[in-house]
Amino acid sequence: MAKRRIRNLRALVRAFFGGARAREAERQAELGRLRFRDGQAIPHHIAFIMDGNGRWATSRHLPRSMGHRAGVEALRRVVRLCNDYHVPMLTVYAFSTENWGRPADEVSALMGLLWETIRTDVDRLNSEGVRLRHVGRLEGLDQDIQDAIHWMEDLTRNNDKLELNVCFNYGGRAELVDAVHEIIAAKIPPDQVTEETISSYLYTRDLPDPDLIVRTGGEMRLSNYLIWQAAYAEYYSTATLWPDFGEADLVAALDAYASRKRRFGKTDAQLAAESNAENGNDASPVEAAGDANPSRNGTYPQAARH
Numbered sequence: 001m002a003k004r005r006i007r008n009l010r011a012l013v014r015a016f017f018g019g020a021r022a023r024e025a026e027r028q029a030e031l032g033r034l035r036f037r038d039g040q041a042i043p044h045h046i047a048f049i050m051d052g053n054g055r056w057a058t059s060r061h062l063p064r065s066m067g068h069r070a071g072v073e074a075l076r077r078v079v080r081l082c083n084d085y086h087v088p089m090l091t092v093y094a095f096s097t098e099n100w101g102r103p104a105d106e107v108s109a110l111m112g113l114l115w116e117t118i119r120t121d122v123d124r125l126n127s128e129g130v131r132l133r134h135v136g137r138l139e140g141l142d143q144d145i146q147d148a149i150h151w152m153e154d155l156t157r158n159n160d161k162l163e164l165n166v167c168f169n170y171g172g173r174a175e176l177v178d179a180v181h182e183i184i185a186a187k188i189p190p191d192q193v194t195e196e197t198i199s200s201y202l203y204t205r206d207l208p209d210p211d212l213i214v215r216t217g218g219e220m221r222l223s224n225y226l227i228w229q230a231a232y233a234e235y236y237s238t239a240t241l242w243p244d245f246g247e248a249d250l251v252a253a254l255d256a257y258a259s260r261k262r263r264f265g266k267t268d269a270q271l272a273a274e275s276n277a278e279n280g281n282d283a284s285p286v287e288a289a290g291d292a293n294p295s296r297n298g299t300y301p302q303a304a305r306h
């Protein structure tokens with residue numbers, strides 16, 4: 001009797017770990033598939049609009065603040081996934097300049113959540129090589145939050161395994177207004193103000209533009225998010241609510257990105273010619289354009305983007 005129980009227990013343990021091994025093998029195969037199939041198709045920089053926390057909470061009869069708390073959990077998961085999938089930079093929209101208009105208890109919950117998350121997660125993220133940046137206006141945030149932001153930025157300044165930018169008290173229009181004020185204060189003559197000048201006065205001056213914007217929660221708008229930087233980003237919207245966003249959702253977004261043609265305002269033939277020139281290949285532009293479009297997998301050099 002006892003022997004049979006032990007046999008059953010062993011079979012159960014084998015089944016459990018065998019299942020976990022199979023799942024891990026499946027996951028590795030999926031990672032391998034993406035890297036192999038898409039080469040450089042993995043976007044360098046994904047910017048997320050983490051929408052749907054409120055609906056997630058309401059559908060469970062929970063206060064909205066619990067949805068935001070579940071949103072932080074999803075963010076932890078997505079940082080891990082981006083690392084697994086070799087996405088080196090992500091930017092998240094955590095609090096917009098317009099969010100000040102939400103009920104006071106929700107605003108205060110979001111402020112508290114940022115402070116708490118910095119306190120609980122930054123040491124671990126630092127030891128994992130993650131660089132953290134704040135993007136947005138510091139002015140208007142409580143002093144303890146500003147101090148926490150300075151601390152996390154200083155601590156992680158030399159990390160380069162993955163870069164996580166948190167847009168907090170961020171608005172795309174406010175960012176442009178701030179940039180114009182600074183340009184005027186710097187007395188730059190109007191005829192010397194170029195697109196590069198403006199980019200260099202944005203909060204994101206040190207960051208590359210996003211390649212892909214992912215919005216959860218099903219809406220199809222930018223909501224004042226990175227409006228200058230997103231000029232040539234690919235856009236992807238999913239009905240999944242942010243707290244539910246997981247590996248399958250990220251893979252779907254990456255697959256969608258890999259299938260897009262990025263032309264940056266040019267024609268297929270021009271881009272094929274540029275790509276051939278880069279690779280030292282002298283095939284005619286027309287011939288090359290008939291080929292699988294090289295822009296489809298995002299392999300264009302950064303220089304071609306501007």
Ligand code: FPP
Nearest residue numbers: 050051052053054055071072094113114117
């Ligand atoms: C939009 O969902 C989400 C926000 C306004 C806040 C996003 C914040 C987090 C995910 C957590 C905070 C992050 C950090 C880094 C502390 P919504 O509330 O508008 O959702 P709804 O459309 O369903 O109402």
